[in-house]
Amino acid sequence: MPARFLLIALVGLAACTTDSGVPPDPDQPGDTAAAEAPVSRAEAAGLDREQADALTALGVPIYVPTMPAGWTLVSATADSTVGGGTAWPEYEIAYRTDRGTCLSLVGASEGLGDVMVQDPPYERNVRVAGVPMHGPARLGWGVAGERAEGWEDGRVATEWFGADVLAVRAEASRTDECQPASPEAVETLVGSLRPLDPADDAANVGAVSFVEAGEDTAETPPGPDPEAVARDAFGTTEEGQLPAIVETLRQHGRVAVVMVTLADAADDSVRDQRTRVVLVRRADGWHVHAAGQQVRCQSGRGHADWSAEFCV
Numbered sequence: 001m002p003a004r005f006l007l008i009a010l011v012g013l014a015a016c017t018t019d020s021g022v023p024p025d026p027d028q029p030g031d032t033a034a035a036e037a038p039v040s041r042a043e044a045a046g047l048d049r050e051q052a053d054a055l056t057a058l059g060v061p062i063y064v065p066t067m068p069a070g071w072t073l074v075s076a077t078a079d080s081t082v083g084g085g086t087a088w089p090e091y092e093i094a095y096r097t098d099r100g101t102c103l104s105l106v107g108a109s110e111g112l113g114d115v116m117v118q119d120p121p122y123e124r125n126v127r128v129a130g131v132p133m134h135g136p137a138r139l140g141w142g143v144a145g146e147r148a149e150g151w152e153d154g155r156v157a158t159e160w161f162g163a164d165v166l167a168v169r170a171e172a173s174r175t176d177e178c179q180p181a182s183p184e185a186v187e188t189l190v191g192s193l194r195p196l197d198p199a200d201d202a203a204n205v206g207a208v209s210f211v212e213a214g215e216d217t218a219e220t221p222p223g224p225d226p227e228a229v230a231r232d233a234f235g236t237t238e239e240g241q242l243p244a245i246v247e248t249l250r251q252h253g254r255v256a257v258v259m260v261t262l263a264d265a266a267d268d269s270v271r272d273q274r275t276r277v278v279l280v281r282r283a284d285g286w287h288v289h290a291a292g293q294q295v296r297c298q299s300g301r302g303h304a305d306w307s308a309e310f311c312v
Helices: 049-056 183-191 198-203 226-234
Strands: 007-009 072-083 086-096 101-108 122-126 137-141 156-158 167-172 209-211 244-252 255-262 270-282 285-297
Touching (some): 049 072, 086 101, 101 183, 137 183, 156 183, 167 183, 226 244, 226 270
Parallel strands (some): 007 086
Antiparallel strands (some): 101 167, 156 167, 244 255, 270 285
16 A cells, blocks of 8 residues: 655643642643634644645645644645555644644655554543544653653653545644643544635545455556446445445545445345445556445444444
């Protein structure tokens, strides 16, 4: 699968002492200042027009935070790396306070792995409603001075999360110029993530369960029409062909998100099934990049609404 690439965004928010022994964050910027008039998501993230245009030009959905009051945008860069004959995007957005507190939000495509190399001494799951995901994000942290390999300096980080071309992660580490922000700051930043382009909201249907699929799937050849490719890949069940409802949720540059719905499946527990298919356009056509499913259950076999949870 194609190589993953980083997106790094630095930000922080107010922190408080926790039961795990995390010290208070010396920077207490408070809530994001309320604007008298609506602002664009680029403006809310502290981006100027040139920076926002460079991110948009990457041709994939880009996720940005809301910049908390008391923080300053340090930089915003957009780039791409060539792998497998395809240019894959990467970007970095950096913030810090005048006290030198920093936080990083990191994003990448396939290939970097989605787990932490060293398990954190403290952790919890956090919900990120604005980013399509396969489940909650795992947030871990250490406490400065405690012995925990990879976390001795009080580092705070999440695992990679996201269900599309770019996955994201947050990190705050101690450097010569920066002290790490608190877990609460990281969680607040991550929770504020949303697409730079509001039109990309339409592609977010909530958590989906991971489905094994990708560009190297022999049964899913590329084609000129993303809906046709998605239908070929996910328009049937083990019992055979069903009338599939296929709709494009969003097409953004070289990325398309298509929903394939199978209603009234002949299954003891599943009533309806839908697959959210992410496709990437390459020189030879549209390829299935990733997929996730939701189901509705038969009466008495579980949830009646669309959910990533399995039926019983």
